[in-house]
Amino acid sequence: MQVFIPIWFGQLVSQIGSGLTRFALGVWVYQVTGTVTQFALISVFGMLPGILISPLAGAVVDRWDRRWAMLLGDAGGGLSALTIALLLIANRLEVWHIYLAVALRSIFSAFQWPAFSATTTLLVPKRHLSRASGMVEMAEATSRLISPILAGALVVTIQIQGVILLDCVTFLFALITRLLVRFPKPQITLENKVQKNSLLHEIIYGWTYITARPALFGLLMFYAVRNFFIGVVSVLVTPLVLAFASTTVLGSVLSIGGGGMLVGSLAISTWGGPNNRIYGVFGFTLLGGLCILLAGLMPSVPVFFAAIFIYFFGLAVINGCDRAIWQSKVAPAVQGRVFAVRRMLSWASLPLAYLIAGPLxxxxxxxLLAVGGPLAASIGRIIGVGRGHGIALLFVVMGMLTMLTTIAGYLYPPLRLLEAQLPDA
Known part of the structure; x- marks a missing residue:
């Protein structure tokens, strides 16, 4: 843990810097274009390239020294941010430059993420994996909580280019922390000997490793389906809240969500999560679906505050339990490949959700719930009619589907009995 904490702290600082840049670039694109579609495309370009290249990145990470893979991710992200800052200073920045920069950043992140996850397994004793996962969630929660508030203040004082240059400094800090720490190497196992001369074979091996274990494959599919529903909801949070409240309230809602995630990550860091971690995944996913359903069924500011806090609290526990399951059940020597395939497939549904949420x-x-719409006289009597109530109905549907997916996952024996039947690596 003494070796893990400096690496984690560098990651925390880097994530706060990345959050500053996300906020600043989003403001710039929306101010320049005035369209939500071009604003949403930042998320698509920031995720899709990394998803597509993940299998290759995972195979490369297992071949390389994992510290150098993480250094590559930090260096690439820092250079992308520096390029955007220089274009802004020269007054030559265009929207397509941002799309290209976030796409490159996504590719570099595809190398960094599996390397960081696999390294955690080598650094942290098995009994502390849930706590380490909680600390990783704490870093993301802190970024969600601090970055929007800090970036909003800094954009006024040092302008957008100053904010992005500050992000470059955070990447440099993360680079230094990684250079100061010696990383252990994974032990040579049978999994580590799979035809090192064939990169294609290694890429495919990540997929075959998962499919040979029905419990892990079931967990992967559970996340892919759940992420689609969550992706639709995450895109529509802003328009739903703005239909019933001001932009100030929206900022408060998002900050409360970050606060809930921070409290949840602190809880799992100290508590360590339930002994049967798959029950933690099921229980808090079911609770999250209920929060989404209630936010749509009773759209109002107090309900939004309560729902988003509870949802993000549970999300931190879910992610902590899930990460600990994979780190304990997958052999360390092949975690780069396996985690990359896991990331690609579980996140593949998110860009699709982002693209269809708006038109849906x-x-x-x-x-359907406009004044005089087809459902105004039926469901409209419960939810209400007018602007925003159709999005609220979509929240109700997504919440119910999330809960049904959780029940279906629980009824699948290999997934429900994952902890008991699948031995630790």
Whole structure:
């Protein structure tokens, strides 16, 4: 843990810097274009390239020294941010530059993420993996809580280019922390000997490792389906809240969500999570679906505050338990490949969710609950009619589907009995 903490702290500082840049670039694109579609494309370009390259990145990470893979991710992200800052200073920045920069950053992150996850397994004793996962969630929660508030103040004082240059400094800090720490190497196992001469074989091996274990494959599919529903919800949080409250309230709602995630990550860091971690995943996913359902069924500011705090609290516990399951059940020597495939498949549904959420809300659900709409006289009596109520109905649907997915996952024996039947690596 003494070796893990400096690496984790460097990651925390880097994530706060990345949050500053995300906020600043989002403000810039929205101010320049005035369109939500081009704003949403930042998320698509920031995720899709990394998802596509993940299998290759995972195989490369298992071949390389994992510290150098993490250094590559930090250096690439820092150079992308520096390029954007220089273009801003020269007054030559265009929207397509941002799309290209976030796409490159996504690719570099695809190397860094599996290397960091696999390294954690080598550094942290098995009994502390849930706590380490909680600390990783704490870093993300801190970024969600601090970055928007800090970036909003810094954009006014040092302008957008100053904010992005500050992000470059945080990447440099993360680089230094990694250079100061010696990383252990994984022990040579049978899994580590799979035809090192064939990169293609190693890429495929990550997939075959998972599919040979029905419990892990079931967990992967559970996350892929759940992430689709969550992706739709995450895109529509802003328009739902703004339909019933001001932008100030929206900022408060998002900050409360970050606070909930921070409290949840602190809880799992100290508590360590339930002994049967898959029950932690099921229980808090079910609770999260209920929060989404209630936010749509009773759209109001107090409900938004309560729902988003509880949801993000549970999300920290879910992610901590899930990460600890994979780190304990997958052999350290092949975690780069396996975690990369896991990331690609579980996140593959998110860009699709981002792309269809807007049209689904604007063209289907909002007209259904417009004044005089097809469902105004039935469901409209419960939820209400008018602007935002169609999105609220979509939240109800996504919440119910999330809960049904959780029940289906629990009824699948290999997944429910994962901890008992699948031995630790």
């Amino acid at each position: 809300a604007d063209r289907v659900f909002e007209p």
